[in-house]
Amino acid sequence: MQRILSSAVIVGLLVATATAFAITERLKLTKSPITGTKIVRAYLSPRAHTTAAVNVRFRRTDLVTVTVDDSGRHSVDTIVAGERLPAGRHTFTWDGRTDAGTVAPDGTYRFEVHLAHQRRTILLPNPIGLETKIPAVLEAGAVRPDFSPDGDHQSDTVTIHYKLSEDAHALVYVDGHRIVKSRSHLTKDKVSWGGKVDGKLLPPGTYVLTIGAVDLAGNVAAKTKQVSVTLRYITLGTTLASARRGAVFRIGVSTDAKRYRWSLARRKGTSSARVLELRAPSSRGTYVLTVTEDGHSARARVRVK
Numbered sequence: 001m002q003r004i005l006s007s008a009v010i011v012g013l014l015v016a017t018a019t020a021f022a023i024t025e026r027l028k029l030t031k032s033p034i035t036g037t038k039i040v041r042a043y044l045s046p047r048a049h050t051t052a053a054v055n056v057r058f059r060r061t062d063l064v065t066v067t068v069d070d071s072g073r074h075s076v077d078t079i080v081a082g083e084r085l086p087a088g089r090h091t092f093t094w095d096g097r098t099d100a101g102t103v104a105p106d107g108t109y110r111f112e113v114h115l116a117h118q119r120r121t122i123l124l125p126n127p128i129g130l131e132t133k134i135p136a137v138l139e140a141g142a143v144r145p146d147f148s149p150d151g152d153h154q155s156d157t158v159t160i161h162y163k164l165s166e167d168a169h170a171l172v173y174v175d176g177h178r179i180v181k182s183r184s185h186l187t188k189d190k191v192s193w194g195g196k197v198d199g200k201l202l203p204p205g206t207y208v209l210t211i212g213a214v215d216l217a218g219n220v221a222a223k224t225k226q227v228s229v230t231l232r233y234i235t236l237g238t239t240l241a242s243a244r245r246g247a248v249f250r251i252g253v254s255t256d257a258k259r260y261r262w263s264l265a266r267r268k269g270t271s272s273a274r275v276l277e278l279r280a281p282s283s284r285g286t287y288v289l290t291v292t293e294d295g296h297s298a299r300a301r302v303r304v305k
Helices: 002-029
Strands: 034-041 052-058 062-069 075-085 088-094 107-115 120-123 128-130 137-142 158-164 168-174 177-181 188-193 205-215 225-231 234-236 240-243 248-255 260-264 267-271 275-279 285-293 296-304
Touching (some): 052 107, 052 128, 075 088, 075 107, 088 107, 168 188, 177 188, 234 296, 248 285
Parallel strands (some): 240 296
Antiparallel strands (some): 034 052, 052 088, 062 075, 062 107, 107 120, 107 128, 168 177, 168 205, 205 225, 234 248, 248 275, 260 267, 260 285, 285 296
16 A cells, blocks of 8 residues: 555656756747847936836737836836736836835836736846946046147047046046047046037137036036146247347247248248247338248247348
8 A cells, every 4th residue: 555655656756857847948939929128217316316227028918017126126116007008019117216205215126027827926136236426527637738739630639537426437528518528438448529619610729628527327526627628739838039130039939830931021931939930121110020831820920120
């Protein structure tokens, strides 16, 4: 009798194992009712009025409930409650608030989808981040604040180095116009500016750049930094020089061009010197010295005694 019972138990275990295996294999072959999950926006901030969104495709029409769960798998907000949704693509959006209307705490969340007819509940693996902390610009500066965007590949841009309090995109403004948004969202990086606003090159002069930041959730930095830069092509050390008739005089030339042209009275020439030495005209009077590089010029009056 005992032997018969033992055989029956063994047969029962084999049948149960085979059944479980068959069910497992069938589940493997069963297609997921949700496909093509895409996180449209992975970060949000109620402070910045930004939202998170997910886009999914349902294989079949069903009664759908979509909730947002925290990291402990607790539901914090119901996006869709038992609505009949057809097969196809649907986008669900969360504004960072709970069912009670309060702002959810900062953290990581996930969308959960329940399909009533198919008796399936699927927690989407894609995380979304809620962040209300405002970033700050801790440091900012230009290694070489003078630049000349004349296309000669010599200091055509100015480089701004910065350090932020958290991962965020750096923003650079001049006179209220945003001129740069960094591709990187590293806390420490650099950006370059070529002297243009809305595609137009600014005239020579000194400009104050404001360095700000916006994090991935859309929070904009309240603490910014300012950096002064000088856009110049070619300048002379003075706008008025004096010299005796026929005597040699000197005047400083500031440019990153390898060579430039000069003209004084009826004489012309080229030079690469940072201090230009010229002989004054033999007649008394006031003359104009012009230096030019790549179409950009600077002038100074020369009084000959």
